[in-house]
Amino acid sequence: MPRDFLKGCHDTYDVVVIGSGLAGMTTANILGRAGHRVLLLEQHYKLGGLATWFRRPGSHIFDISLHGFPAGMLKSCRRYWNDEIASNIVQLKNIRFDNPMFSLTTTFNRDDFTRLLTTDFGVPAESVVNFFNTARSMNFYDDQSMTTQELFDKFFPGREDVVRLLMEPITYANGSTLEDPAITYGIVFSNFMAKGVFIYEGGTDDLVGKMHKELKANGVDCRIRCDVSKIDVGPRGVQAVEVNGRRIGCSAVISNSNLNATIFNLVGEDKFDKGFVEEARQVRLNNSSTQVYMAIKEGVEIDESTGDLLFSSTAPLFRTQALLSRDITSRTFSFYYPRTRPTAKRRHAIVSSTNARYEDWSGLNAEEYEASKEDLIETTLDALDKYVPNIRDQVDHVEAATPLTFQHYTKHLSGASFGTKFEGLGVSRALPEQIAGLYHAGSVGIIMSGWLGAINYGVIVANDVDQHLMQSAGSKVTAT
Numbered sequence: 502m503p504r505d506f507l508k509g510c511h512d513t514y515d516v517v518v519i520g521s522g523l524a525g526m527t528t529a530n531i532l533g534r535a536g537h538r539v540l541l542l543e544q545h546y547k548l549g550g551l552a553t554w555f556r557r558p559g560s561h562i563f564d565i566s567l568h569g570f571p572a573g574m575l576k577s578c579r580r581y582w583n584d585e586i587a588s589n590i591v592q593l594k595n596i597r598f599d600n601p602m603f604s605l606t607t608t609f610n611r612d613d614f615t616r617l618l619t620t621d622f623g624v625p626a627e628s629v630v631n632f633f634n635t636a637r638s639m640n641f642y643d644d645q646s647m648t649t650q651e652l653f654d655k656f657f658p659g660r661e662d663v664v665r666l667l668m669e670p671i672t673y674a675n676g677s678t679l680e681d682p683a684i685t686y687g688i689v690f691s692n693f694m695a696k697g698v699f700i701y702e703g704g705t706d707d708l709v710g711k712m713h714k715e716l717k718a719n720g721v722d723c724r725i726r727c728d729v730s731k732i733d734v735g736p737r738g739v740q741a742v743e744v745n746g747r748r749i750g751c752s753a754v755i756s757n758s759n760l761n762a763t764i765f766n767l768v769g770e771d772k773f774d775k776g777f778v779e780e781a782r783q784v785r786l787n788n789s790s791t792q793v794y795m796a797i798k799e800g801v802e803i804d805e806s807t808g809d810l811l812f813s814s815t816a817p818l819f820r821t822q823a824l825l826s827r828d829i830t831s832r833t834f835s836f837y838y839p840r841t842r843p844t845a846k847r848r849h850a851i852v853s854s855t856n857a858r859y860e861d862w863s864g865l866n867a868e869e870y871e872a873s874k875e876d877l878i879e880t881t882l883d884a885l886d887k888y889v890p891n892i893r894d895q896v897d898h899v900e901a902a903t904p905l906t907f908q909h910y911t912k913h914l915s916g917a918s919f920g921t922k923f924e925g926l927g928v929s930r931a932l933p934e935q936i937a938g939l940y941h942a943g944s945v946g947i948i949m950s951g952w953l954g955a956i957n958y959g960v961i962v963a964n965d966v967d968q969h970l971m972q973s974a975g976s977k978v979t980a981t
């Protein structure tokens with residue numbers, strides 16, 4: 502008989518959270534801590550969503566999305582998780598850029614960028630100060646008509662090199678482009694510039710393990726291998742979810758699944774207003790990625806001066822289309838030194854990431870797909886050889902992930918790395934106005950994606966759901 506992953510589950514909960522990405526887990530944790538009865542359902546065999554890892558023989562562990570996040574994670578983890586998790590967040594100090602326009606190393610914060618822009622790039626100090634102040638003062642409610650390209654044209658006209666320095670890492674960090682609203686750039690850039698780039702020391706396996714422990718301590722019922730197929734909606738709003746052949750009742754559902762999948766697959770468009778469905782159809786998915794994972798042989802040491810994060814490109818100019826092209830010219834290398842996992846066996850790993858389009862991979866037959874992955878691996882090793890000489894002699898294991906891999910493991914439509922484009926945020930926020938008790942928390946709208954964005958969006962939605970549950974409980978008391 503197949504194992505029952507819902508064994509011991511109750512028939513009803515106050516809240517069901519669909520998906521255990523960082524937003525899903527954070528929402529579940531806050532609501533569990535507040536005393537609500539919470540069920541967290543994850544279709545994969547591990548918690549974490551894109552914040553995940555995998556092991557390979559030789560004591561190698563690879564992190565999928567642990568490349569860097571802003572300092573804000575410290576506060577969010579301390580407040581909404583615990584001190585133990587927050588205390589493992591450390592700064593990456595060695596961020597490198599290498600492209601035909603410039604090569605430099607930076608601590609990636611406002612002071613160091615000001616130094617670089619004024620000294621190395623010769624930009625007047627006043628323009629730099631004004632630019633930073635403008636970016637820092639941006640918020641979600643600002644005018645959204647200005648694009649990032651227009652923002653750069655205003656402060657650094659004709660300076661393609663400056664645009665590249667300021668934009669390349671943010672495109673990598675959240676998939677935003679020069680054509681997106683300037684606020685999507687300004688908010689994320691300022692978050693990083695506040696203090697630099699941070700990482701979780703201990704690795705994603707340690708982080709998610711600690712989060713799971715905290716969820717259990719707060720009474721959250723966490724279940725893996727539970728693929729939710731439907732959110733049931735009745736005349737008064739959300740009433741249950743259907744999962745692994747069971748129906749579990751609830752007063753609220755928070756979907757951490759992809760926004761478009763939530764609306765069109767889990768609920769069904771007939772449950773929403775026509776106008777809302779039209780708006781939801783206009784929501785564009787964000788781009789996807791490819792990654793190449795390289796484990797270094799035991800005993801081989803990579804000097805830390807190689808950098809923590811290396812934005813490398815052979816493209817003469819910074820162009821959005823070039824970043825997405827199958828003809829890869831830009832790669833971001835993350836170097837994982839043994840300090841990433843201080844208590845594990847001494848190992849080095851390198852992960853190369855590149856933004857990618859789902860369509861470039863989805864149409865291939867099995868043979869072409871394997872050949873394309875092989876090509877991705879070989880060209881990545883060629884590119885890395887510049888920074889780690891004789892890399893082919895030093896690797897113990899290499900493999901690649903494509904947009905199809907990300908879609909397979911997370912159910913994100915088209916393997917989107919950062920959920921949806923900016924317009925997804927308004928649609929995500931409007932769900933409870935359409936169906937009482939229906940919420941979405943997860944990567945949307947560039948600002949609310951990435952590790953910090955996902956956690957913070959989880960916090961916002963947890964507060965909304967808490968209020969909804971209190972009101973529902975109040976109205977039930979009044980009715981009796």
Ligand SMILES: Cc1cc2nc3c(=O)[nH]c(=O)nc-3n(C[C@H](O)[C@H](O)[C@H](O)COP(=O)(O)OP(=O)(O)OC[C@H]3O[C@@H](n4cnc5c(N)ncnc54)[C@H](O)[C@@H]3O)c2cc1C
Nearest residue numbers: 520522523524544550551566568569729758943944951952
């Ligand atoms: C290659 C790559 C590199 C990245 N690097 C960084 C980085 O360096 N820094 C950074 O800040 N961010 C990075 N990100 C982005 C970051 O990882 C994500 O934005 C964030 O982890 C997403 O969290 P989330 O809560 O939106 O959910 P997700 O991680 O998308 O998880 C959603 C979960 O829902 C589950 N699910 C979906 N449908 C169902 C269903 N029907 N039933 C049950 N479960 C379901 C999925 O299995 C998944 O576990 C990267 C992303 C990628 C792909």
